[in-house]
Amino acid sequence: MIDAPTPIELSRAELRAVAAYASTCARLVLAIFEREHPGDLRPRAAIDAAQAFADGAKRTKSIRDCAWAAQRAAQDARDAGQAAASEAARAALAAAGAAFLHPLAKATQVKHILGSAAHAARALELSAGDDAHVGAGHIAKSSALAGPVVIDVLRRYPAAPPGGGRVGELMRQLDASLRAWPRPE
Template sequence: MADDSTTIELSRSELREVARFAEACARPALVIFERDRPDDRRPRTAIDAARAFADGAERTKAIRDGAWGAFRAAQEARDAGRAAASDAARAAVAAASAAFLHPLAKATQVKHILGSAAHAARAFELCAGDDPDVGADHIARSRTLASPVVVDVLRRYPAAPPGGGRAGELLRRLDASLR
């Protein structure tokens, strides 16, 4: 297992594959956010930027700007008492952030790989009356989306960190199932 001082080799094609996975995990939750906030396109912009990178676009400031916009949308939804919409927007943040996975062997980097799946799963749980089976179903679907490249990249990092509430639990469940 790598420690915090280890640098991890990551190719551009591997980063694109991680971003493709993160985007695919986050996109289904957009419906939750957009149903609640139909005029707010920030999470969609972030997810679309992740997809563009996965499809060959360069890593640009636009991806980071999309992630920050989705982050602000998540905060606004949270502050308005719309927890499911907030987690759906956080899934979009994680999808865009996947393009900027750091090559340092830190457990926190696992969030860049699996955070979109975990937050989308939490959003679906909340929409279903906080039903943990619904979240587990999304985690199981996300697991099937992880290509061998994504799993290989994940295994270069330490296990997911503790904390993060229910989304953190879902992240650790997916992490353990992929290793």
Template sequence: MADDHTTIELSLYELREVAGFAVACARPALTIFERERPDDRRPRDAIETAQMFADGAKRSKALRDSAWAAMRAAQETRDAGFAAASDAARAALAAASAGYLHPLAKATQVKHILGPAGHAARAFELSAGDDPVVGADHIAQARALANPVVVDVLRRYPLAPPGGGRVGELIRQLDASLR
């Protein structure tokens, strides 16, 4: 296992596979966001831009800009009292950020890989009245989406970091199940 002071090998192909996994985990939660904000395309745009990167587009400013826009959508929905929609937008933000996974052997980098699943699972939990079974179901679905390339990349990093509230717990559950 790597430590916090080393770098790991990470190819563009592997980054694209991680981004594709992130998109697959985050996309289902768009319905939660769009139910509250049907005219706000920022999370959808973030996911679509991440999918384009996964499909072969360059890692460009558009990817970073769409992630920032999804973050603003998450903050606005949180401030308006729509916690589930906020986590759904955070899942989209995390999916767009997956393309910026760094080859630094730091536990925090695991959130670039598993954060979309964790935030989407939390969005589904909150949407179902804070039902942890619903979140666990999404984590199980995310586990099934992780192909061998994604699992191999994940295993190069330290375990997911502590903290992060319920989303952190969901990320650590997925991390443990994939290793």
């Protein structure tokens, strides 16, 4: 029999703080997607849905629907050979997914907290000719954007999981950076 993951206490206010952080990270790279697809509002809608939840709206199926639409936008951009735009749309998808962070001690849940920032960093790297320094700079910026509540929530989960290619590497860099910060008061 497989052991069930340990439950984690997670308040609605903490969940909203995580969604606010994720939507901020995604919004920073939305222009990358919109330059390639000016009439496609799917990633923007996903970010707006995440921010609305962060601002007090209910967590509804509409947020999930926006997340799925952003995923389709990411796939469309990828299929068109627009890797940076695809990653920007994936940041929007991750922002909407942040509202559905599960209170279970599983490393995979860290993606709900940091996925938006990692995909945003990758979008910026790709926009700069696959320059890893640009991604690292954005990870530092994303570290500074994470407030004490986000850091405290992150620390309740295991470290970011292995794998995930370059986005996974960026997520683990951000995870390590945030866990190294002094404990929030």
